[in-house]
Amino acid sequence: MTESTPVLELVGVSKRFGAVEALKDVSLALAAGEVHALVGENGAGKSTLVRILAGVHRPDTGTLKLDGHELVLRGPASARDHGIAVIHQHPNLFPDLEVAENLFIGHLPRGRLGGVDWRELHRRADELFASLGVAQKVNVPVRGLSVADQQLVEIAKALSTEARVLVMDEPTAALSTHEVERLFAITRQLRDRGVAVLFVDHRMDEVFEISDRISVLRDGRHVITAAASELTPDETIRHMVGRRVESLYPKEEATVGEVALEVRGLTRKGVFNDVSFEVRRGEIVGLAGLVGAGRTEIARVLFGIDRADAGEISVLGKRVTIDNPTDAMRHGVVYVPEDRHEHGLVLDFSIASNISLPIVSKLSRLLVMDRGRERDLATDYSKQLQVRSTGVGQSVSGLSGGNQQKVVIAKWLATRPTVLVLDEPTHGVDIGAKAEVHRIISQLAAQGMAIVLISSELPELMGMADRVLVLHEGRVAVAFDRDALSQERIMAAATGHPEK
Amino acid sequence: MVRAVEAPASSNLAGRIGLERTLALIARLRELGILLALAVIVLVVSVQTPVFFTVSNFEQILLSVALIAIVAVGQTTVVLTRNVDLSVGSVVGLVAFVTGDLLKEHVLGVPAAILAGCLLGLGLGVLNGLIITLGRVPAIVATLGTLNIYRGLAFLIAGGKQVSVIDLPKSYLQIASSSVLGVPTLIFSAIVIAAIAAYLLRYSRTGRQLYAIGSNPAAAEVVGIPSQRLVFGAFVLCGLLAGVAGVLWGSRFGTVNAGAASGLELQVIAAVVVGGVNIFGGSGTVVGAVLGAILLGTIQNALTISHLSQFWLQAIDGAVILLAVGTDAAIRSYFQRILTRTGRR
Numbered sequence: 001m002t003e004s005t006p007v008l009e010l011v012g013v014s015k016r017f018g019a020v021e022a023l024k025d026v027s028l029a030l031a032a033g034e035v036h037a038l039v040g041e042n043g044a045g046k047s048t049l050v051r052i053l054a055g056v057h058r059p060d061t062g063t064l065k066l067d068g069h070e071l072v073l074r075g076p077a078s079a080r081d082h083g084i085a086v087i088h089q090h091p092n093l094f095p096d097l098e099v100a101e102n103l104f105i106g107h108l109p110r111g112r113l114g115g116v117d118w119r120e121l122h123r124r125a126d127e128l129f130a131s132l133g134v135a136q137k138v139n140v141p142v143r144g145l146s147v148a149d150q151q152l153v154e155i156a157k158a159l160s161t162e163a164r165v166l167v168m169d170e171p172t173a174a175l176s177t178h179e180v181e182r183l184f185a186i187t188r189q190l191r192d193r194g195v196a197v198l199f200v201d202h203r204m205d206e207v208f209e210i211s212d213r214i215s216v217l218r219d220g221r222h223v224i225t226a227a228a229s230e231l232t233p234d235e236t237i238r239h240m241v242g243r244r245v246e247s248l249y250p251k252e253e254a255t256v257g258e259v260a261l262e263v264r265g266l267t268r269k270g271v272f273n274d275v276s277f278e279v280r281r282g283e284i285v286g287l288a289g290l291v292g293a294g295r296t297e298i299a300r301v302l303f304g305i306d307r308a309d310a311g312e313i314s315v316l317g318k319r320v321t322i323d324n325p326t327d328a329m330r331h332g333v334v335y336v337p338e339d340r341h342e343h344g345l346v347l348d349f350s351i352a353s354n355i356s357l358p359i360v361s362k363l364s365r366l367l368v369m370d371r372g373r374e375r376d377l378a379t380d381y382s383k384q385l386q387v388r389s390t391g392v393g394q395s396v397s398g399l400s401g402g403n404q405q406k407v408v409i410a411k412w413l414a415t416r417p418t419v420l421v422l423d424e425p426t427h428g429v430d431i432g433a434k435a436e437v438h439r440i441i442s443q444l445a446a447q448g449m450a451i452v453l454i455s456s457e458l459p460e461l462m463g464m465a466d467r468v469l470v471l472h473e474g475r476v477a478v479a480f481d482r483d484a485l486s487q488e489r490i491m492a493a494a495t496g497h498p499e500k
Numbered sequence: 501m502v503r504a505v506e507a508p509a510s511s512n513l514a515g516r517i518g519l520e521r522t523l524a525l526i527a528r529l530r531e532l533g534i535l536l537a538l539a540v541i542v543l544v545v546s547v548q549t550p551v552f553f554t555v556s557n558f559e560q561i562l563l564s565v566a567l568i569a570i571v572a573v574g575q576t577t578v579v580l581t582r583n584v585d586l587s588v589g590s591v592v593g594l595v596a597f598v599t600g601d602l603l604k605e606h607v608l609g610v611p612a613a614i615l616a617g618c619l620l621g622l623g624l625g626v627l628n629g630l631i632i633t634l635g636r637v638p639a640i641v642a643t644l645g646t647l648n649i650y651r652g653l654a655f656l657i658a659g660g661k662q663v664s665v666i667d668l669p670k671s672y673l674q675i676a677s678s679s680v681l682g683v684p685t686l687i688f689s690a691i692v693i694a695a696i697a698a699y700l701l702r703y704s705r706t707g708r709q710l711y712a713i714g715s716n717p718a719a720a721e722v723v724g725i726p727s728q729r730l731v732f733g734a735f736v737l738c739g740l741l742a743g744v745a746g747v748l749w750g751s752r753f754g755t756v757n758a759g760a761a762s763g764l765e766l767q768v769i770a771a772v773v774v775g776g777v778n779i780f781g782g783s784g785t786v787v788g789a790v791l792g793a794i795l796l797g798t799i800q801n802a803l804t805i806s807h808l809s810q811f812w813l814q815a816i817d818g819a820v821i822l823l824a825v826g827t828d829a830a831i832r833s834y835f836q837r838i839l840t841r842t843g844r845r
Contacts, residue, residue, distance in 0.1 A: 076721065076722040077724035080722070080723070092716065092718065093716065094715040094782070095715055095782070096714070097711055097715055097782075101708060106724055108708060116705060116707075
């Protein structure tokens with residue numbers, strides 16, 4: 001299958017977002033009638049590549065070629081017009097419209113009077129699903145369908161426009177085993193019809209089950225493309241993690257104290273199961289795993305955003321109930337989420353106002369904020385964390401990513417927490433600022449804070465953490481002590497392919 | 501977002517198909533629910549006050565509802581696209597006054613004045629649409645502005661004058677009092693307008709695209725639906741229908757001053773929302789909105805006949821809105837919860 005002419009090609013594509021180079025000179029060719037898997041760690045550039053194919057982003061340099069001719073995508077509609085259909089992890093349908101309408105919304109069949117011919121519409125929709133071998137009612141609103149069924153609607157929609165390239169971005173992330181099998185059967189069928197399928201995934205078993213060829217991205221670069229038969233899961237994992245410098249992050253030695261956070265049998269149904277671990281004062285415990293493995297979800301439960309279905313949480317040896325973030329803060333547990341724009345910061349507020357946000361009531365007397373104390377406090381923390389700004393009155397929106405992250409951390413430090421949960425604290429932060437954030441984390445641990453560090457960057461975990469728990473599909477697959485850590489081991493456990 | 505190993509797929513599937521059916525049913529039940537509420541009210545009030553259950557009273561109710569229903573049809577198209585038009589009351593008032601004034605001053609003949617009134621409504625809708633699509637001003641803000649501007653314009657033009665029955669030609673006044681095929685013209689026009697709009701929203705591509713825009717604006721962009729143009733069109737249509745209602749308003753009431761139809765926009769939006777049109781766009785029907793208008797009109801009539809005070813009238817109006825929308829939201833979130841439980845994995 002590798003010999004056939006490529007339908008769609010990326011030639012020397014690069015894309016940069018601010019300080020981050022998401023893709024560097026990537027070339028990739030998709031052939032008709034192949035399932036091509038694209039694998040890589042979180043942040044390797046897979047999503048950026050998908051968005052370029054979807055017409056959402058345009059490459060800074062390099063070109064796309066369709067049937068050997070240069071192709072410029074002016075937007076998602078233009079990608080679709082050129083026969084490139086992208087199925088995102090979260091289906092993008094019209095929940096209020098019927099399934100059949102969703103399939104044909106751009107080109108609804110018309111009857112003699114020029115009105116929509118509903119009977120014909122339903123007939124064609126039925127036909128499409130029948131050709132996929134799927135029983136799906138077509139006259140019901142999409143709102144009621146499961147994610148798996150919505151994906152099938154997306155696939156059927158792609159077929160309705162006669163897509164020649166089908167890009168699936170981690171389509172199995174939300175599916176049950178049974179649903180994955182059905183999806184694979186349909187994928188093979190499409191391949192046999194001559195569709196070029198790009199399958200973005202990072203579960204090794206799935207990748208090797210479905211794909212004809214595999215391409216690996218690492219740090220935005222294309223590492224290798226090979227026939228699936230010529231690779232083994234171990235080799236693929238090695239290509240994904242590569243060999244990188246690991247001495248970037250100086251870790252301070254901290255005195256390890258009493259158990260600060262203890263989690264026993266924590267379960268949130270269908271999200272994660274029976275998770276147990278403990279973190280002592282002065283310790284940094286890393287949570288590794290792929291996106292969707294349950295890392296962030298555990299953090300959300302610890303901070304009371306979501307509720308656990310079972311299990312217990314203890315802070316400093318005392319069993320606590322955390323039903324909402326206020327409870328969590330009262331017990332000294334705070335969470336710095338990954339998306340600082342959406343959850344962490346009020347961009348229009350000043351640095352001082354952001355830092356004082358969680359402790360507003362402590363800084364107020366008779367409903368009135370004590371602005372002086374707010375300013376002093378903010379100045380203290382800004383200095384301690386070396387936030388670079390024109391002053392604590394500056395609006396946060398004007399700060400760099402690294403400095404914004406420091407403000408988020410400062411905000412939570414102001415509550416004097418016992419346990420600090422950091423979710424991808426260096427995501428989207430440039431290298432210089434990264435080292436500073438690491439220094440801060442290390443110092444906080446040295447001061448006796450218990451830290452849970454969620455990170456997709458293996459070198460970061462290996463450099464910072466005293467212990468690393470690797471999650472796979474909502475379970476703790478394995479826990480490594482600092483001296484037993486290796487990138488290959490972590491990645492193998494995270495992709496469900498542990499060493500023998 | 502993790503694969504569950506335990507979930508028995510088959511029982512889930514059966515449950516889901518049941519849910520799909522229920523959901524589809526709820527969508528259609530909304531109209532039935534209003535009819536049921538109507539029936540209950542009619543029954544209860546008829547027993548207590550026999551005057552209520554008479555042909556002439558029902559005609560009265562429908563007459564007073566007709567104008568609101570016409571405007572509600574336009575409002576529905578706008579709301580479906582995840583927008584709102586707060587200026588409709590002012591448009592009705594301004595058009596009613598200008599049309600009356602043109603006739604009073606003998607500037608135009610009756611047919612020309614009617615056309616002018618409708619075109620004025622259309623023009624005001626164009627202005628709304630331009631501010632919202634080209635100016636990128638949120639509809640609620642833009643039309644709050646034009647609500648005041650259009651009303652101010654009416655006062656400016658009126659300069660304290662008013663148009664009374666004696667100023668108006670008979671042929672104009674007769675529009676409201678005449679009937680077509682035995683149905684009062686007002687009611688007849690409302691039925692025709694609602695029927696055409698209902699057909700177009702269900703059976704034209706453009707109609708379906710309006711739903712799509714409100715249901716998922718980002719996805720609408722992806723499939724190449726010309727959202728801006730369609731939203732603009734919805735506001736123009738809404739303005740035009742408010743203009744038609746304005747022309748009929750003058751004919752029905754005869755006496756028009758610059759404050760005519762003040763607050764009508766709230767009655768219209770109430771009808772639309774009670775009628776099951778989702779205020780966040782994407783779902784609802786014209787038939788629902790018209791039924792909503794009739795329900796609110798009937799309640800108002802029943803309360804007036806029962807000699808309740810104006811306060812109760814307004815309070816009950818408000819309660820009906822909260823009840824209708826609250827029930828809707830509760831049912832929706834209930835099913836959404838079940839769906840995310842069984843559906844996600």
